[in-house]
Amino acid sequence: MNRGLAQDTHTQGFRPVEKPVEEYALRLGDDALVLSHRLTEWLTRAPDLEEEVALANIALDLLGQARFLLGFAGQSTAQDENLLAFRRGERDYRNALITELPNGDFGHTVIRLLFFSVYQRALYRALAGSADTALAAFAGKALTEVEYHVEYAAGWAVRLGDGTEESHDRAAAAVAQLWPYTAELFSSDELVGALAAEGVAADPAVLHAEWSEQVESVLARATLGVAPTTTWRPGGGRRGLHTEALGYLLAEMQSVHRAHPGAAW
């Protein structure tokens, strides 16, 4: 694979996963891992101690999801979750772009978490009935945790949106910025289509209907209005085409592993 002139020896240990269901798990696991990292960036910077503990807890839950999903993804190729997390460059990451966008203010984090956790709840509810029993058991477990993420994000979305003029405007700006990126969470391709037909993956169209109804209900309560209409739908993350932000994120996340090859978290 052409990675430019300078070969990154650190990422050479990675080999593409083999089975479609493993590629699917890799996408979901990368979503969880990358957003987990963004949330941990709030440590020592959150508005108050309770929010710091909350964001750290949510990040930890997502990290737990990522450990299972990456471990699942690497089964056929005998690659563990550490190798997949720490020895892949950004072109091999499969997360949706919304998870990698740099943090903004607290309102931005709340709105992103609202969009993402409502998506994850619909996703895991569907996957709890997946034909893949390991994936189904995991999803049933993760679902109970994601309920808390939704509650947290929805609660703060309403408090910020229906709060002061300042908090409302900031939350509204986050909705406007992040909304176009949500489309990628529900985009389908050959792989997802085939897995959904087999009853292994969740049907993105079904997820999107559920998601829209629930998110728009929260936005209405938060006086954040109706969802913006836009035809701009950035994507590409599922194929390894990312914003410049992901490379910086991975450089930081992988720095310890690069300094101490083989280190496990």
Place this chain on the structure above:
Amino acid sequence: MHEDEHGLEGRGGDARSAQQLDARAVVCAVPDPELPYVTLGDLGVVAAVHEDGYTRSVRVELTPTYLGCPATEVIQRDVENALLDAGWRSVAVVLRFDPPWTPERISATGRAKLAAEGVAPPPRMRPAGHTPVPVFVELGGVRAEVPCPRCGAAQTERLSAFGPAPCQELRRCTACLEPFPAIKSSPVRLR
């Protein structure tokens, strides 16, 4: 054969030498690293214990409280060490998510120990005819009342849905005003 109280299977071997203590009892007696006054048995995280007395090997299946709980790795190591100390020669500790751990898996003894330490045990819910369904994103997900573990008052309020450990939230008693940690419960919508 060791069946746990939640109906999970455990296929045991036959002969067990005198030096090898009952594996399930050993595992269940291991203290939780974050809540050391309760054992793994109290918490209900022991899903199954498979003994093979002939090869002196044990396979332990744990159902972790939360996926990202950092105590999980410590627990796996503690279980392994406890079994090796008890005379078992080969120990495998694996995680499984089916059935998922829920607060209902905490035993009556565990609930009493938690309460004695000021950690509110999860409320008893699931009234007959009511099945838990995920709450809608609206804020009004119904959660059962959590009584104050210190003064016993029924009215308490949530300070934060997230607490010192992934399985806990922070609450405050509206009578004695003491804050306290509580084991998280699954949201239910009663209809």
